[in-house]
């Protein structure tokens with residue numbers, strides 16, 4: 001039973017390949033290496049002892065997608081990560097995001113619909129909720145008008161998958177991630193942001209290692225306990241394990257409907273200052289930061305109601321914020337040697 005992981009050399013994709021191999025799945029990873037490196041394959045092999053099959057495929061190239069599926073007709077499940085994911089960049093270059101995130105999904109689904117039956121896991125995001133009315137956020141929270149083209153591609157992706165479910169044999173689970181952070185405890189794989197990191201935790205670790213002069217904290221006048229914005233930071237290994245459990249749910253035909261949705265978070269919100277304090281504790285380093293103005297498009301707070309993932313999916317985050325920050329710091333130190 002072969003499982004395709006698109007974006008399989010990316011941050012969450014590579015960690016998911018490791019967990020799939022740990023469960024004995026035969027994995028083929030595809031990636032166009034636009035936001036990842038081929039060396040990640042060696043990192044995966046150093047962890048699991050097995051290098052996954054790999055093909056350099058750009059899912060925006062319809063004929064390349066067709067050729068891939070004719071070469072690998074025995075794919076039973078797909079976990080689809082491949083997409084552009086920088087919120088700010090999507091505002092500056094919307095068409096890059098619509099072409100990459102939507103066309104790729106359409107070409108992929110056009111091949112999958114030819115199969116008698118296939119299990120499909122879609123990488124979605126809590127971004128679809130915008131600023132939710134109440135916390136913690138359940139899967140029934142209303143979808144708000146997207147605050148960025150990136151967020152809109154996730155909403156459109158969910159709608160496309162819902163529409164095709166009615167007329168194909170594709171069974172899908174949409175996983176809405178909160179904030180993935182951290183790295184594999186082995187420090188063999190982790191996050192490899194290109195250029196200046198947009199996300200909080202890689203910016204923190206790059207500041208601590210001396211790559212960045214100081215962290216800017218975007219806003220301290222939010223209506224929260226300490227004035228800084230609140231997020232649900234989930235360890236990438238916990239997140240990866242959830243993907244395997246979701247895939248097994250579909251492969252074992254345990255799904256109740258053809259499209260199921262799960263929030264993946266810890267259920268706990270942490271403010272930016274709380275993350276900084278936790279990082280200083282695990283790294284034993286004082287972090288250089290300054291408070292600046294709010295960042296355009298940021299929500300005040302977002303953290304997950306995890307009841308459905310816990311009770312229906314049978315998954316629960318096990319690692320703490322400190323575990324995640326400690327693994328991120330270990331990874332940063334490893335790659336800067």
Ligand code: WQD
Pocket residue numbers: 085087124125126127177178179180198199200201203215216217218219229230231272295298
């Ligand atoms: C977290 C908090 C910032 C950087 C984004 C995407 C989301 C998902 C995760 C893909 C916020 C603050 C950040 C910095 C800061 N990506 N911050 N200084 O924006 O919650 O979510 O990444 O799926 O879709 O929207 O994550 O890490 O950018 O920010 O103060 O240098 O840290 O204001 O409050 P975000 P983030």
